[in-house]
Amino acid sequence: MKKSNYSKSVVISVSIHALFIMLLLWGADFSFDHKQSVGNTIQATMVDPAMLNQQAQQIRQQRQAAKDAEQARQDRLEKQTAVLEKQRKAEAERIRQLKEDKLTAEKATREAEKQRQLQQQQVAEAKAKADAQAKVEAKAKADAKAKAEVQAKVDAQVKADAKAKADAQAKIDAQVKAAAKAKADAKAKADAKAKADAKAKADAKAKADAKAKADAKAKADAKAKADAKVKADAKAKADVKAKADAQAKQDAALNDMFSGLEAENVQRGGAKGKHIADEVARYGTIYKQMIQQNLLVDQSLKGQQCKLTLxxxxxxxxxxxxxxxxxxxxxxxxxxxxxxxxxFPMPDNPDVVKQLRVINLTVSP
Structure with a gap:
């Protein structure tokens, strides 16, 4: 109904605009100059200016009246259109509200049905959940009991393992202490042996020095005796043959004495070299023992060798x-x-020390 009224108003408005345009065209001056045939005839028309002004004024008044009438008509149409549009919107709002109320009611019905189904489902799920929970609790109790039994066994095994580990650690600690004590004892023995060797070396040196002094004194005495003998022989020149025999005997004796001294000196030099070699070997053994005490190797290296230069x-x-x-x-x-x-310990003998300054050792675990 509203749509029909609106269409009717539009048709009326268009008709009025068409009529207004026709009035404007009617009032306009559409006179044309018609070409006259060429000739000698001449026509002349007189126009009254006052009449023209009056006609123009009438046309302007008519146009203004038509314009005012059209504006009034437009205002009425706009008011009618506004009223109709307001009525149309109100009707549309009423229809929309009715549809919305219907949708709301349908939605409420669906929600109620959904809630009823949901409640039924929740009741079924709650029952199933309660049944499952009862089964889970029963299984949990059984699992807890089995777990407690297993844990008890594990705790007992852990305690046994801890005790065995503590016992093994105690044995290892005892072995480590025993090894440390043995190492300390060996080091103490080595130090004591080194000191004894040093003392023996000092004693041997003192004896050698004393022997050297005694040999020097004997040699001096022999020389003094020889000098005295020569003086006695010079004084007893009277008996030439006796002095010659005596001189010959003494010369032979002196020759034998000097030969013995040379042999003794040679023997003494060889003994010194042997003593130095023995001392170097003995200290080399001491060095090996000291290195062996600090040597930490795996059993897989047993039988291997290493040659070092120190x-x-x-x-x-x-x-x-x-x-x-x-x-x-x-x-x-x-x-x-x-x-x-x-x-490393060093001897007092500089000759032995010289030999020990650079040594080669073979280490074998």
Whole structure:
């Protein structure tokens, strides 16, 4: 109904605009100049200006009246259109509200049905959940009991393992202490032996010095006796044959004495060289023992060898240690053991010390 009224108003408005345009065209001056045939005839028309002004004024008044009438008509149409549009919107709003109320009611019905189904489902799920929970609780109790039994067994095994581990650790600690004590005892023995060797060496040197002094005194006495004998022989020149025999005997005796002294000196030089060699070998053995005490190697290296060159200072400090040949792993362990010793005992004899300044050792675990 509203749509029909609106269409009717539009048609009326268009008709009025068409009529207004026709009035404007009617009032306009549409006179045309018609070409006259060429000739000698001449027509003349007189126009009254006052009449023209009056007609123009009438046309303007008519146009203004038509314009005012059209504006009034437009205003009425706009008011009617506004009223109709307001009515149309109100009707549309009423229809929309009715539809919305219907949708709301349908939605509420669906929600109620959904809630009813949901409640039924929740009741069924709650029952199923209660049944499942009862089964889970029963299983949990059984699992807890089995777990408690297993845990008890595990705790007992852990305690047994801890006790066995503690016992093994105690044995290891005892072995470590025993090894440390044995190492300390061996070091003490080595130090005592080194001191005894040094004392024996000092005693041997004192004896050698005393013997050298006695030999020098005997030689001086022999020389003094020889000088006295020569003086006696010079004084007893009267008996030439006796003096010659005596001189010959004495010369032979002196020759025998000097030969014995030379042999003794040669023997003494050989004994000194042997003594130095023995001392070098003995200290080399001591060095090996000291290195062996600090040597930490795996059983897999048993039977392997490592040849090292040690360079020592005059007081036994390790200046350098280098590998000559042998197993690399064993040589690394041997070098570490040498550096842990750091200072080796040295004898008092400078000749032996000279031989020990650079030594070659073979280490075998």
């Amino acid at each position: 360079r020592l200072s005059a007081n036994g400090l390790v200046l350098n240690v280098s590998q000559l040949a042998g197993n690399d792993t064993l040589c690394r362990a041997a070098k570490s053991a040498v550096l842990q010793v750091s200072e």
